[in-house]
Amino acid sequence: MGVAQLIELAVGGLAIGCIYSLIALGMTMIIRATGIVHFAQGEVVMLGAVFGIVSLAAAKLPFLVVLLIGMALAGIAAAAIELGVYRTLRMRGAPLANIIIATVGMSILLQNVVQLAWSSEPASYPKLFAAEQYSFGPVRLSPQLLWIIGLGVVVMLGLQAFLRYTRTGIAMQAAAQDPEAAQLMGINLTRSTAYTFGIGGVLAGAAGVLLGSLFFTSFSMGFLPGVKAFVAATLGGLGSIGGAMVGGIVFGLLETFAAVWVSTAYKDAIGMVLLILILLAFPQGLAGLFRRNR
């Protein structure tokens, strides 16, 4: 395999890895703040893609605006689900296992509502870029992939800045680390949890628009990436923001290279074997490499 091909593959793996990272980040934040494994996160991704494609059909908007619309609406939807559903369950004293199963129910519900309300047929985003491929010497790259990497990185940097420099972001981190102490310091837990789901939704919405524009958009598009992102988040060590980002990117690269070097049929299996091995070596995920006891 030539160097050019290697670079092309790496870029493809990075792009899909960025998408996994975006989803994994939301899941990690939710797990950290509430302990909930949000199986419906993939459906929030799907909502972002569908909102994007619907807004694009309504008006000829530039891609960046579509991305922002998808992010905003998916964020609002996720926060509404938390406030309307999961919070109600918690208030009723449902144990964590029940809430996790309820997120599976939410995932089934959202998929089928979208199938009925929008379409059961997959749809494609219109062609976004004039150039078919950029050429750098012998290396040919699709502009789509480069945009996904660029936008993914911008969104992730934005998240870091938000968590570090804004009052809301700092409050969210505090509430995730120690809810009781945070509450004593005057942080509204209900609000901060809703923000967590909302921000997670914004990230998932971004992933949705990017993923939808790369492949296609359908009511069932989110489930598998959601599961893979969950695996990626675990790989990175649940509860660590940096871990989720690295986990997503590592998982995307692994998947892409495994498909080429080992076997297309078993590409998912290779990722999983590595996942199990890594968990055996570091029961706390990759983040355990740097920080032994959490």
Next chain:
Amino acid sequence: MNREAFSPRLILLGRGLAFGLLALVPLVVHQEYYLHILSLAFVFGVAALGMQLLLGYAGLLSIGQAAFLGIGAYTSALLTKAGWPFVLAFVASGVLSGILSLVLVPITRLRGIYLAVATLGFTIIVHLIFTNEEWLTGGTLGIMNITALNVGTSKVAGELTLYYTCLLVLLAVFLAFHRIVDSRFGRALQAIMLDEDAARASGVNVTMLKSQCFVLAALVTGFAGSLYAHHAQYLNPNDFTFWKSIEILIMVSVGGIGSLAGAIVGAFVGVILPEALRAIDQWRMVIYGALLVVFMGFGARGLAGLFAALVRRMLPSPVAAPNLERASVRS
């Protein structure tokens, strides 16, 4: 461990009555379709019992049960096709499933969500093997014309044989688990679930017990898989995606985590409800999802808990119900 407020004898009577009624159903219901659905509910009852042992008694959240169901199903299908009698193939399914689960034994030391993800990975790997190893499993085409269980010659006799075989296995597994959870082994498992470190400090061999529990659950799920193969008479790799694991998990949660009888009831709901909702066709899964969400708010112990509360209200009980909240998933 008897957590109910009413007497053990009453519970025994109720359970005996329930199984007795199920044994009598074919005398009243003659439609093969209904018997077929009920048999499937028994099959998943067995699988749900395995999951209940893991989740409800040892606190191990596994999303890998579909893999063991599949291993059992394919083993049984292939062996009976090779001429083995059903009973031997059935035993072999469970045993092979149990042996293969030994591969996963090292991961039982993972806790909470990490264990869930590792078993999820195992399910995905096994599903891919079912899909890709065409020489063995028939690939995506699956295996067709699996031997039906039939002691007679007519189709009705076949349906009845299947029905009673599944019911018998369910009863046997239920009784076995009933003894197991009350044994020293079962009490040690519950100690692990409530506080792993304290159990270890009290001299419980945590790793060993967790592994044994895992293998036992895989064994039973393999049995369920064998029944599944002869129930459906057709196997497809897509019957054993991790979604099936989630379905089994849903059954246990709906029935009530920590209750063996609840797991069986949950399996009935999990099998029969989607069938019953077929009438409303396209809204079916919307309703199913919504019911699942709503139901999870109904209390920690699912249908078993609701039922216990109902009976308690009707029968004045001298003993106050102990309020044991279970920490089921811990990370």
